[in-house]
Amino acid sequence: MNVYKALTIAGSDSGGGAGIQADLKTFQELEVFGMSALTAVTAQNTLGVQGVYPLPVEAVVQQIESVSTDLGADAVKTGMLFSAEIIQAVAEKIKQFQLNRLVVDPVMVAKGGAPLLQQEAVHALKTYLLPLATVVTPNIPEAEVLTNRTIRTLDDRREAAKRLYDLGVQHVVIKGGHDDDGEEAVDLLYDGHEFSYFTSKRIETMHTHGTGCTFAAAITAELAKGRTVKEAVETAKAFIQAAIEDELGIGHGHGPTNHWAYRKTFVR
Numbered sequence: 277m278n279v280y281k282a283l284t285i286a287g288s289d290s291g292g293g294a295g296i297q298a299d300l301k302t303f304q305e306l307e308v309f310g311m312s313a314l315t316a317v318t319a320q321n322t323l324g325v326q327g328v329y330p331l332p333v334e335a336v337v338q339q340i341e342s343v344s345t346d347l348g349a350d351a352v353k354t355g356m357l358f359s360a361e362i363i364q365a366v367a368e369k370i371k372q373f374q375l376n377r378l379v380v381d382p383v384m385v386a387k388g389g390a391p392l393l394q395q396e397a398v399h400a401l402k403t404y405l406l407p408l409a410t411v412v413t414p415n416i417p418e419a420e421v422l423t424n425r426t427i428r429t430l431d432d433r434r435e436a437a438k439r440l441y442d443l444g445v446q447h448v449v450i451k452g453g454h455d456d457d458g459e460e461a462v463d464l465l466y467d468g469h470e471f472s473y474f475t476s477k478r479i480e481t482m483h484t485h486g487t488g489c490t491f492a493a494a495i496t497a498e499l500a501k502g503r504t505v506k507e508a509v510e511t512a513k514a515f516i517q518a519a520i521e522d523e524l525g526i527g528h529g530h531g532p533t534n535h536w537a538y539r540k541t542f543v544r
């Protein structure tokens with residue numbers, strides 16, 4: 277049996293909707309064996325973030341070493357990295373173990389505004405991690421921080437994608453979920469040559485906690501199987517659309533998406 281493996285380097289969301297929980301559930305649904313290196317523990321539910329506890333850098337490094345020296349990974353995803361020290365150490369290990377097919381989700385703040393990345397770590401992210409990335413998946417506010425530009429129009433977004441590409445990323449996906457005029461959510465992919473657009477119907481819901489993690493995890497899983505970036509983004513878009521549409525409705529605030537919804541679309 278050919279087993280595809282993916283490693284997520286990210287924070288824990290006790291509420292189960294985002295972070296490594298979202299990543300591992302998504303890997304599993306897409307039939308990829310999931311492994312994790314925790315960077316931080318958050319105490320969190322659908323109402324907000326009650327606590328953030330970063331792990332020592334050595335603990336993060338050791339987890340990556342343990343996985344890489346035995347199991348190996350066909351693709352790697354990074355999520356919440358929290359500090360410049362963790363980012364630098366993670367980048368070192370990715371180089372040392374020649375971990376390919378790296379998806380960087382530049383997580384910065386939780387839905388309620390709690391910081392998941394220290395401000396001074398943005399520079400480290402751009403300098404050390406983005407040049408190693410196969411794909412980076414910012415939403416519009418994250419793309420604005422990374423490029424230091426305001427993004428209003430689709431032209432602004434294309435320009436931001438070019439600037440991110442110039443930092444050394446191979447493929448840039450700027451997600452359209454935060455651009456809330458129009459009936460459609462349009463994600464843009466730039467590969468240094470051309471732009472592709474992935475469009476879906478916008479859904480009115482407050483249950484979108486962990487959408488970014490889930491989308492990037494689905495891309496990672498598909499890359500682990502050897503799919504092209506374009507194919508991976510297409511599957512990830514269908515995966516997250518199903519997960520938002522088929523609402524679980526749990527918790528009293530911004531609820532998680534439904535990680536098993538995509539699988540159900542294939543039930544005969």
Ligand code: PXL
Nearest residue numbers: 287288289294295356386486
């Ligand atoms: O969705 C971004 C994100 C990533 N990682 C962790 C999170 C969140 C959002 O809340 O909690 C651990």
